[in-house]
Amino acid sequence: PYDNAPMECSYNTMKTEFFYQYYFKSYEELNKNLMDYIFIWYNCQRPHIFNKGIPPALVDKCYYLTA
Numbered sequence: 001p002y003d004n005a006p007m008e009c010s011y012n013t014m015k016t017e018f019f020y021q022y023y024f025k026s027y028e029e030l031n032k033n034l035m036d037y038i039f040i041w042y043n044c045q046r047p048h049i050f051n052k053g054i055p056p057a058l059v060d061k062c063y064y065l066t067a
Contacts, residue, residue, distance in 0.1 A: 014042070 018037045024030040047053040 009043075014038075 003022045014037070018034070022033065024033065042056075044055055044057040048053055048056060
């Protein structure tokens, strides 16, 4: 029952920080902005509490440099 919890948390964050904040005129505009949100903001810039305030991309980079 705990496998889905991280994804549900991510979807909740995406809805509150992204979907409810903006209006999109087309599917293409939604898709481009969603990709920017996920790959630029959420993974590379947004601090995550689980990672002690460090974005996931930086945690991964540090992990692979030390492994």
